[in-house]
Amino acid sequence: MPRWKELPAEISSSERQLLVQLRRLKDHSDLSLAALAGRTSYSRSSWERYLNGKKPVPRKAVEELARVCGTEPTRLLVLYDVAERSRPRAAAAGRTDDAPSASPKSARPLEPAREAEPEPEQERETSSAAAPGPEPEPKPEPEPIPEQRQPESRRPGRTVPLGWLVAVVVLAVAVSFGAGLLTARAWDDDAPAKKKTGSVAAGTGYLRGQTYECAVQRKDGRLRAGHSDTREMLLDINSTGFDVVEAQCLLREKGFDPGVFDGLYDERTKGAAKKFQQAHHLVVDGIIGPDTWRELRR
Template structure:
C-alpha cells in the first residue's frame, strides 16, 4: 500500500474526510495513479492533486473512481456534497471586524490621547480591538454577533461530516438486519448477537445481519455490517472478541490476522477485498 503524504493542515475537515475515503477506496482497488488515469477521464497529475488535497475533487471524478473500483458512489457523493458547502469562517470574520475596529478607532483615538483626558475617549481605542471577546464591548451589534453565527455554523457542519463519515465506516443503514440502522445506539459493550448460519446466496456466505460486500469498516465503526464481519471472522476461526457490533481493537486485530492469512493488504480495515474473502 502506498505511503500517502499528510494532507494540508489548513484543509477543511469535510474535505479531509472525503479524501481519506477516496484514498482507501483506491488502495483497496490495487490501482496506481497511472492505471487510474487510464481508466478514467482524469490524468495522473490530476489524481495526484485530488488525493493529496491540492485541488478540490470534481463530483464526476468521485463517480468515476467509485465505478472503476466497483463501489457504490452514494456515500462518497454525500461527503462530496458537504465538502462543496463552504460554511462562514468565524475566525476570519472576527479578525476582519477587529481590524476594522482598530482602523476606525486608531485615528479617532490619537487626538484624545494627546490631550491627557483620563477615563473616557483616551482609554477607548486600545480596548476596542478586543471588544468582540469582552462583555462590555464597544460595538455590541458588530464583532460579537459574527463569531456566534460562525460558531453555530461550524457545529452544524462538523455534525454533518461526522454523520457521513460514520455511514462510510460503519456501513450506515445498508445492513441486512431487520432493524437496519435505527438501533445503532444499541451496538457495543453489553450487547451480543447470534451468528446464524443463513447458508449461501450466489456462492457467498451470510450470517443473517448484513448482505454488504463493500462497506468500509474501521476502528469504532458500529452497526449490522460490523456484526456480520465479526460472525464471518468467527466462522473462519479468527476471534474478534464479543460479537457486539462495535469494531474495536480485538476485531481489528482479528481482521489483520485474517488479511495476512489471505495475502491481502493487512491494514485492519474491512473493505471489498476483505469482504470477498470473508464471504467464502
C-alpha cells in the first residue's frame, strides 16, 4: 500500500477527515490513480490533487469514487457537506474543476476627441491673406489662447492622488503588522500553560513539534486527558491536533504506549492503536474511530 503524503496543515479537521476516508477507500480497492482516472470522469492528476489536499474535492468526485469502489456514498457525502461548510466562501465559489474561464468582453474603445474648431480670428486672418489687394496694416500679435481642457465626460477614468494612495497602503501594512505581533505574543504567552495543564480545547492553539503532558483522570464515568472530548473523530496516518494528543495519552493509560505525545498520528501511534484494537476484539486497522474511542474512554 503506497504511503500518502502529509496533508497540508491549513485545511480544516472536517476536510482532513473526509480525505482520510477517501484515501482509505481508494487503498482498500487496490486501484491506482491511473485506474481510478480510467473509471471516473476525472484525470489522474486531478485525483492526485484531491487526495493530497492540494485542491478541494468536488461532490461528484466523491460519489464516483464510492461507486467505483462499491460503497454506499451516503456517509462520505455527509462528511463532504460538513467539510464544505468549513471552507472559505471564496474557495467554495471556485468549486468547478479545470473549467475554462469565459473570455472577457473586449473593451469598447474610447471615442476620439473632436478637433477644436478654429477661432474666428484665425479664420479672418486666413481669408484676408488669400484675397488679393493692398498689403494690410500690421496688427498687434494676439494674446495666446489658453489650452482647452478636455471635458470631464471624456476623461478615461477617475484618478486618485498618489499621496492618498501611498498613505492608505502604509496604514494597511502598519495595521497588519501590529495585529501579527499581538497574535504571536498571545500564542507565546499561552504556550507554557498548555504544556503544563493540558486543558486547551481541541483545534485551538495546537503547535506542531511540541510535546504535551498527559493528565488522565476519570470524569463523568469516562477517561479524559484534558486535550479533547471527542468520541467520534477519525484518526489515521498524518492526522494532527489535540484529538491525536488525547488518543496518545489514553493509549498509554491503557498500557499501549505510543512513545510520544506530540499530536502527530505517526507509525508508532498507529502500531499502538492496532495492538489496543486487537486486545479489545475490535477491527484491527489502526484507525481510531467511534468504536475505538469508546473502549479508550472506559
